[in-house]
Amino acid sequence: MDTLEWAKFVIRTRDENNYGAAMAILSSYASKGNDEAEFYLGLIYARGQGVPRDFRLARNWLENASEQGNLNAMYFLGKIYVRGYGTEQNPAKAAELFEKPAENGDPRAQYALGLLYLDGNGVGRDLSKTFDLMSQSAKNGNIEAMFILGQLYKSGAGVEKDQKQSVRWLSSAAINGHKGAQILLGDMYETGDGVDMDHEEAGRWYDMADDKNRAAPAF
8 A cells, every 4th residue: 555545545445543744744745736635635624634634725726626527526615615614605606516516426425415306496496307316316325315216206307206216216216224214104194194004014114214313424
């Protein structure tokens, strides 16, 4: 493993004992225009890994990496603009940033862009685009997208209503620990909403929701 790969590994695994050495290596590579090093420096400042959290510096490094075509940097920079971390919220700019990584199969960017189209936030509201993006993201393993996709099929938003597909995607999200999906499935089986009423099945999903406590994802 070369020095750059080692430094990236330290940041990914949050190895606090080696943050200083990793920072020095990444700074050296970034000073020479290495987009991967610039991206990781952006993450360091966004997360406050061994340094005070500073979204202005994070944004600067992520912008440098994005300008060189770094897809990960585009996604994380988009998150900054969606949430207004250290800057004004700019969902339109975020949508532009999410577009390329989404086209290249990043399930996180597909989901994030799908949400913008769902809410009409920074882009025109377009449920068919939301459906397409959530489908791609769900098939690429994004649990939050599975939950949204199940609801789109349930309500017929952006796609023809399909209860079988709704249950399929809600179950996929629920089995993977999505509490909202577990509760929604419980409600559906409890009341017979789109499925045969089954109080025992409802109870199983409710019990699963009680047992699962998912932590909020880190930046």
